[in-house]
Amino acid sequence: MSIYPKINLPQLAVPKSENYTKLQRYAPLFDFESGEFLFGRGGKPILAADENVFEQWCIKVCTTERLTRVCYTDRYGVEFEEIPQMNDANAIRSQIIRSLTEAIMVHPRTVWVKNFAFDREGDHLAVTFDVRGDEEGRIGVEL
Numbered sequence: 142m143s144i145y146p147k148i149n150l151p152q153l154a155v156p157k158s159e160n161y162t163k164l165q166r167y168a169p170l171f172d173f174e175s176g177e178f179l180f181g182r183g184g185k186p187i188l189a190a191d192e193n194v195f196e197q198w199c200i201k202v203c204t205t206e207r208l209t210r211v212c213y214t215d216r217y218g219v220e221f222e223e224i225p226q227m228n229d230a231n232a233i234r235s236q237i238i239r240s241l242t243e244a245i246m247v248h249p250r251t252v253w254v255k256n257f258a259f260d261r262e263g264d265h266l267a268v269t270f271d272v273r274g275d276e277e278g279r280i281g282v283e284l
Contacts, residue, residue: 168194171201195250195274202244219244234259237268250274 169186170179170193179187189197207218219240227233234257242254252273260267 168197171197173200173204195248198248199245199272199274202247203241207240207244216247217244233266237266241268241270245272248274 167188167190170189171177172179181187202217203219205213205218206222207220208215209218221237221240224233224236227236237259238257241257245251245254254270254272256271258269260269
C-alpha cells in the first residue's frame with residue numbers, strides 16, 4: 142500500500158470519423174487592456190474562436206518578458222529588459238526584431254514574421270509587423 146494517492150484519469154473520447162482535416166481550437170478570450178480573462182453569464186469563460194487563438198497567443202508572447210514567469214519555459218517571451226539602457230537606435234531595432242521573431246517562431250503554426258515598422262513618439266516606440274500562421278494578421282506592440 143502506497144501513501145501516495147493514485148488517480149485514475151478517464152479515457153479521452155477519440156473522434157470516430159476519419160474525415161477530420163482540422164480540429165477546431167478554442168481558448169479563453171483574454172482582455173489585454175484589463176489583464177483578465179472574459180467571463181459570460183454564470184461565470185463561464187468566453188471562448189475565442191479558432192481564428193483568434195493564434196492571434197491572442199502572439200500578443201501574449203510579445204508582451205511577456207522572457208524568464209519572468211515560472212509557468213513558462215525559457216523559450217516563451219521576449220527580451221526587452223535591456224533595451225532602455227541601449228543608446229544606438231539600430232541596436233534597439235535589431236534587438237526588438239530578433240526578440241519578437243524568436244518569440245513568435247516558437248509556435249508551430251508560425252510560418253514567418255516580417256515587415257517591421259517603427260514609430261517613435263517621445264519615450265514610446267510603437268512596433269508593428271506581419272505574422273503569417275494558419276491565418277494572417279497584423280500585430281502591433283507598444284514599448
